[in-house]
Amino acid sequence: MHQKRISAPKSWPIAKKRHKWVVAASPGAHSRDAVPILVVLRDLLHLADNAKEAKRILHSGNVTVNGRIVKKYKAQVGLFDIVAAAGKHYRMLPNPRGKYQLTEISDEEAKRKLVRIDNITVVKGGKLQYNFHDGTNVILEEKYGTGDSLMFSLPNYEIIGHYERKAGNKAMIVGGKHSGETGTIVELKKVASSRPNMARIEHGDIQFETIGDYVFVIGNGGG
Numbered sequence: 001m002h003q004k005r006i007s008a009p010k011s012w013p014i015a016k017k018r019h020k021w022v023v024a025a026s027p028g029a030h031s032r033d034a035v036p037i038l039v040v041l042r043d044l045l046h047l048a049d050n051a052k053e054a055k056r057i058l059h060s061g062n063v064t065v066n067g068r069i070v071k072k073y074k075a076q077v078g079l080f081d082i083v084a085a086a087g088k089h090y091r092m093l094p095n096p097r098g099k100y101q102l103t104e105i106s107d108e109e110a111k112r113k114l115v116r117i118d119n120i121t122v123v124k125g126g127k128l129q130y131n132f133h134d135g136t137n138v139i140l141e142e143k144y145g146t147g148d149s150l151m152f153s154l155p156n157y158e159i160i161g162h163y164e165r166k167a168g169n170k171a172m173i174v175g176g177k178h179s180g181e182t183g184t185i186v187e188l189k190k191v192a193s194s195r196p197n198m199a200r201i202e203h204g205d206i207q208f209e210t211i212g213d214y215v216f217v218i219g220n221g222g223g
Helices: 037-044 051-059
Strands: 002-004 020-022 082-085 087-092 100-105 114-123 128-132 135-141 149-153 157-164 169-171 182-189 198-203 208-211 213-218
Touching: 037 051, 037 082, 037 100, 087 169, 114 213, 135 198, 149 213, 169 198, 182 213
Parallel strands: none
Antiparallel strands: 002 020, 082 087, 087 100, 114 128, 114 149, 128 135, 149 157, 169 182, 169 213, 182 198, 198 208
């Protein structure tokens, strides 16, 4: 099925009224906001002028997402995914308008991916299953907290880093009016009501508050 452009997720950086339809992402790990790889190649990277050319690029086997070759044109690309195409590497990030953008990164940076622990469940045998922001999950013996971030190596997905959700650590805001900004966590506030938890972030010489779910920890010590 296709997706009407006018009702496409706001995070998709596409023209809404130039054409009526746009390809829809196939069901997968990410949420509905994930962008189909065809749209990534054509509308974000401008490597193709139309869908036919984008499909030809995919069929060549030279496009990867998180270190794995992708040939299906509806394959999802979401927040913090790593895309390799045309000899370059990119990371999917939000821009200040809340739309996705691909930021070029080095070959070394492309060997690792950051995920956020959105929730933890207990499975058979009392083991802990960690469920990540991109819909993937893994069972680990190590104990981490909800909201913490883990750095995985690509493409073998081994843990190479852990960033705790706490004051003093560096974070990126992935939603709201401060989308795309990075800063240091000053305070995490738990709200005793149905309202969302909040966080206070220091960005340069200013501080601002944002919804806790918009905070994505990306480093230790604010550096």
